[in-house]
Amino acid sequence: xxxxxxxxxxxxxxxxxxxxxxxxxxxxxxxxxxxxxxxxxxxxxxxxxxxxxxxxxxxxxxxxxxxxxxxxxxxxxxxxxxxxxxxxxxxxxxxxxxxxxxxxxxxxxxxxxxxxxxxxxxxxxxxxxxxxxxxxxxxxxxxxxxxxxxxxxxxxxxxxxxxxxxxxxxxxxxxxxxxxxxxxxxxxxxxxxxxxxxxxxxxxxxxxxxxxxxxxxxxxxxxxxxxxxxxxxxxxxxxxxxxxxxxxxxxxxxxxxxxxxxxxxxxxxxxxxxxxxxxxxxxxxxxxxxxxxxxxxxxxxxxxxxxxxxxxxxxxxxxxxxxxxxxxxxxxxxxxxxxxxxxxxxxxxxxxxxxxxxxxxxxxxxxxxxxxxxxxxxxxxxxxxxxxxxxxxxxxxxxxxxxxxxxxxxxxxxxxxxxxxxxxxxxxxxxxxxxxxxxxxxxxxxxxxxxxxxxxxxxxxxxxxxxxxxxxxxxxxxxxxxxxxxxxxxxxxxxxxxxxxxxxxxxxxxxxxxxxxxxxxxxxxxxxxxxxxxxxxxxxxxxxxxxxxxxxxxxxxxxxxxxxxxxxxxxxxxxxxxxxxxxxxxxxxxxxxxxxxxxxxxxxxxxxxxxxxxxxxxxxxxxxxxxxxxxxxxxxxxxxxxxxxxxxxxxxxxxxxxxxxxx
Numbered sequence: 036x037x038x039x040x041x042x043x044x045x046x047x048x049x050x051x052x053x054x055x056x057x058x059x060x061x062x063x064x065x066x067x068x069x070x071x072x073x074x075x076x077x078x079x080x081x082x083x084x085x086x087x088x089x090x091x092x093x094x095x096x097x098x099x100x101x102x103x104x105x106x107x108x109x110x111x112x113x114x115x116x117x118x119x120x121x122x123x124x125x126x127x128x129x130x131x132x133x134x135x136x137x138x139x140x141x142x143x144x145x146x147x148x149x150x151x152x153x154x155x156x157x158x159x160x161x162x163x164x165x166x167x168x169x170x171x172x173x174x175x176x177x178x179x180x181x182x183x184x185x186x187x188x189x190x191x192x193x194x195x196x197x198x199x200x201x202x203x204x205x206x207x208x209x210x211x212x213x214x215x216x217x218x219x220x221x222x223x224x225x226x227x228x229x230x231x232x233x234x235x236x237x238x239x240x241x242x243x244x245x246x247x248x249x250x251x252x253x254x255x256x257x258x259x260x261x262x263x264x265x266x267x268x269x270x271x272x273x274x275x276x277x278x279x280x281x282x283x284x285x286x287x288x289x290x291x292x293x294x295x296x297x298x299x300x301x302x303x304x305x306x307x308x309x310x311x312x313x314x315x316x317x318x319x320x321x322x323x324x325x326x327x328x329x330x331x332x333x334x335x336x337x338x339x340x341x342x343x344x345x346x347x348x349x350x351x352x353x354x355x356x357x358x359x360x361x362x363x364x365x366x367x368x369x370x371x372x373x374x375x376x377x378x379x380x381x382x383x384x385x386x387x388x389x390x391x392x393x394x395x396x397x398x399x400x401x402x403x404x405x406x407x408x409x410x411x412x413x414x415x416x417x418x419x420x421x422x423x424x425x426x427x428x429x430x431x432x433x434x435x436x437x438x439x440x441x442x443x444x445x446x447x448x449x450x451x452x453x454x455x456x457x458x459x460x461x462x463x464x465x466x467x468x469x470x471x472x473x474x475x476x477x478x479x480x481x482x483x484x485x486x487x488x489x490x491x492x493x494x495x496x497x498x499x500x501x502x503x504x505x506x507x508x509x510x511x512x513x514x515x516x517x518x519x520x521x522x523x524x525x526x527x528x529x530x531x532x533x534x535x536x537x538x539x540x541x542x543x544x545x546x547x548x549x550x551x552x553x554x555x556x557x558x559x560x561x562x563x564x565x566x567x568x569x570x571x572x573x574x575x576x577x578x579x580x581x582x583x584x585x586x587x588x589x590x591x592x593x594x595x596x597x598x599x600x601x602x603x604x605x606x607x608x609x610x611x612x613x614x615x616x617x618x619x620x621x622x623x624x625x626x627x628x629x630x631x632x633x634x635x636x637x638x639x640x641x642x643x644x645x646x647x648x649x650x651x652x653x654x655x656x657x658x659x660x661x662x663x664x665x666x667x668x669x670x671x672x673x674x675x676x677x678x679x680x681x682x683x684x685x686x687x688x689x690x691x692x693x694x695x696x697x698x
Contacts, residue, residue: 039068073108076092103130110122110129110142111145148179175210178191178197182213182214191218228248245261259279274299276299276302277296280293325344326361332344354392356381356392356395363403379400382396391427393423397417410682429587430590455559456516456519457519460558461562463527464540465541465554466542467547468548490540494544499525551565562619563619564618571690572678578689596693600693619637
């Protein structure tokens with residue numbers, strides 16, 4: 036057996052030191068030995084020594100320029116070095132020399148993926164799979180191309196097929212986990228990351244993926260632990276610091292979140308960007324961190340800093356649609372604002388953007404046009420953005436109607452049969468009503484009292500109801516029994532985790548109006564404040580906002596009007612059915628015109644002493660996480676009342692539905 040064969044055998048067996056020694060020995064004797072140059076280059080590539088590997092393979096090709104395998108390996112090395120455009124030239128050369136090279140087609144696909152040319156990548160890898168249908172690497176690359184094209188179910192199938200061929204493939208497990216996470220299958224995603232970590236615990240990307248899945252599952256402390264493990268490994272720490280920041284935000288630790296975002300930006304500042312594609316990815320990552328900083332700063336009331344952060348995001352990635360929307364929530368636009376021109380240019384033509392980005396930009400532009408008094412342009416943007424959002428979030432009106440009907444089954448008789456069975460706590464204060472009815476303002480006023488903690492829009496009560504499930508009620512008689520006390524305690528346990536020592540905790544999820552009956556039964560001493568606002572004002576404010584939680588009824592004027600009427604009917608039902616003094620109703624318009632008397636009324640209802648700090652609610656430093664993020668940082672203002680007159684010519688379908696309230 037000659038020397039090159041022995042060296043290659045060592046190489047394939049993983050005896051790298053012996054293989055490397057023999058390659059060097061051959062090159063000392065014959066500096067232009069193609070095989071030694073090429074194979075040593077491949078060995079160094081596998082060791083991560085990309086610059087040395089690149090030079091050796093190039094030297095090999097100078098000796099023998101018609102070797103397709105060497106051109107293919109050079110292309111793969113160039114992609115790894117961040118030179119994907121150059122890699123395509125090398126890989127096209129390899130394929131021209133050997134059109135049936137599955138390896139070269141695979142490597143070309145990887146280069147195209149790096150350039151985000153997903154359609155071209157899919158065409159290339161499908162050629163490879165025609166040649167070798169069960170090639171695991173090709174199937175994995177096909178999944179990556181499909182993921183880039185947002186064909187997520189097909190991508191998941193490709194990654195699953197890869198794993199059926201190679202069950203212990205860390206890359207395929209990682210990719211499958213990421214796709215499952217993107218489709219909301221978080222528990223399955225977590226299982227993928229756990230399997231991959233069992234094989235490669237040193238890979239930081241797996242800990243970050245696991246953290247993302249845990250965050251989605253609301254296991255926030257565990258998510259932080261995974262982030263810390265990723266950071267300790269040092270690989271791509273910008274990702275880990277970013278996910279740590281958004282997790283800390285979820286935990287309400289805003290200052291800590293900002294520190295994590297700053298560490299992410301510091302890590303990104305050291306990331307090299309050898310070509311345009313790498314620079315684009317770097318700028319995109321910079322934009323997402325700046326945008327998240329802007330969101331947190333907005334919630335903290337640091338609006339000037341938030342504006343700077345959103346502008347930093349836009350400067351890093353001018354197509355940062357989400358940041359234009361974040362900016363629109365906290366500032367008033369003027370006709371000459373460069374951001375208005377930038378949004379118009381991005382939307383011309385809109386098809387070059389993803390649907391999600393189009394939605395963000397349409398809503399941001401709608402706010403900007405409204406600020407400048409161009410109501411027709413504003414409404415056109417709203418209509419376009421709402422229609423696009425409906426394609427992502429279809430509305431099931433029948434299911435919504437069923438929920439309203441189910442709630443109405445709790446009536447006076449049910450209250451009488453189940454009186455006194457709930458938990459006696461006096462801690463919760465529910466502020467509820469239609470979205471955009473003024474619930475955030477009321478919470479801000481109440482939480483300015485020293486004995487009150489504002490928990491924001493917590494899902495704690497709906498989650499407690501879901502967890503109680505069929506054990507909560509007998510569908511025939513609605514005799515709840517001891518399930519009511521259990522429901523109340525379960526909810527209270529979640530609430531007290533947020534503020535264990537507060538005398539009163541405000542839960543201001545507007546949609547809890549559906550659960551008024553269960554709230555009164557499970558928590559008979561809880562306070563319920565129902566906030567009402569002019570129907571047209573409420574609905575227009577809903578239509579004008581892009582809600583992170585969905586509220587799918589709000590993206591069509593007729594659906595919105597019908598939903599409001601269903602809400603109004605349910606409130607009339609509660610008004611008729613609740614025990615005496617079952618809630619306090621507050622009109623938003625009364626609050627903005629008579630702040631002190633309405634505040635005294637609400638504090639008395641909550642069993643709280645008068646405190647003048649409630650009148651200075653706009654000075655509060657607590658975080659606010661709703662579309663009212665800017666408004667509640669200002670004193671009470673009446674400009675929000677009747678602000679929609681300019682839109683009247685365009686919203687006839689909504690008016691027609693609301694007029695039925697008075698027929």
